[in-house]
Amino acid sequence: MITVKHISKSFADVQILKDVSFVFETGKTNLIIGKSGSGKSVLTKCIVGLFEPDEGEIFYDERRLSDLKPKARKEIRKEIGMLFQASALFDSLTVEENVAFPLNMFTKMTKEEISDRVNFCLNRVNIINKNQLFPSELSGGMQKRVAIARAIAMQPKYLFCDEPNSGLDPVTAIVIDELIKEITDEYNMTTIVITHDMNSVLEIGENIMFIDSGENKWTGTKNEILDVKVKELHDFIYVSKFLQQMKRKR
């Protein structure tokens, strides 16, 4: 469980996050949704400690991030898997080496064990026979999937996915969503998914936070979201004429 309390963050006098509070629950896929530029990526970077929030507190289960010494922070980070919005694969390493990187760095696994684990993770994201390619030789969607494989390689307790299925075709997008849901259940992880894809929201949105201009405007589940009254969220969901018609029929 990750608890966020009253987080604020500004860049050069522009306030990006305004008093955001939320509880990301264990064993559930927690979604952060919102328009482009609303501060979703900044919020996750605050949570993992890449940005220092100006105000507010972050708790990893019982551990308060700001209380921790650098060493203890490092320990938490080993429990975090993160998929960056632009994949952030190491471009000097092959696909295989990318996924093996955290395993090589932090575990005492043997070569065979690492190789097995890497292939297992790559299989799960449906990347097969691409082990020796470099990230620049992959399509954007494939890079994203390799990055997911790298994020789950260490079996993290906390998984952050910044737009895991943007740039993927609808079929693969659903496969990835289901994969994230599956491993969350399987390993009882605290998973945080950033998305603006309504398909994902309705598929895996067990605990949703809607953020608009840096403010937490609505929280709920996928079952509640279609009947929402909050104007900003309503506008976010029912953008197209088609969806508005669908709503009227319901």
Added chain:
Amino acid sequence: MCKDNYYCLFWIISMIPAFGKYMTMLYSIFLKPEKFSIYWKRFVDEVIQLGLKSLFIVILMSGFMGAVLVIQTASVIESAWIPDYTVGFTVKQSMLLEFCPTIISLILAGKVGSNIASELGTMRVTEQIDALEVMGVNSIGYLIGPKILASLFIFPVVIMYSMVFGFLGGGIVCYATEIIPVEQYIEGIRSFSEDNFGYVRYALIKTSVFAFLITSISSFFGYFLKGGALEVGKASTKAVVYSSIFILIANYILTQLILI
């Protein structure tokens, strides 16, 4: 004049935070590595990347530099009173003391410095450095540490190659053009050999300092880059300019300290 002083002061004051950041960076390099074997592999990679891949250009430059030095010195010394081996001696002195350590280091600042800054800058822009940090890796230690150590190890070797090929270049010119007899040239290089060890040591000390300056300054500009792809280009230019300036300053100070 007063205004110039003011700007100069302002520039120096504005450098202080950057210098603080640079010092913190150097400190982070020496934190305990997560896993030694991985750092060792990184070190070997960097030795190849920074040193061996620069060897060709260094050898080429040194060879031509030696050749040109021989021709120029020989054409200046026309008096019959000055023995021919003076040419060899002059070439030796200038190569060992200045050309190999300083000029080649400036070349390396251009080649290696821009390479380092753009590599790290790209990693910053594409969030690869953030990815390392989130994993719990000491990204400065992992990325920059091996570069600095590798350059401290390999640049002196590169400079020794440069010396050898510089002399060789000069020798080839003597042989081919008979501007002075080859034997005289060799005698010149061998002359006053009791000082040679001191000169080489001086050259290698200088090179090590320059190696440190090039890699650390270029890493600094790449690692702490802010912004996008455009800034990567700017950072690599800055890396080259600042490493060159600091090489020149250090060169002056070291010469004053060691030779005088």
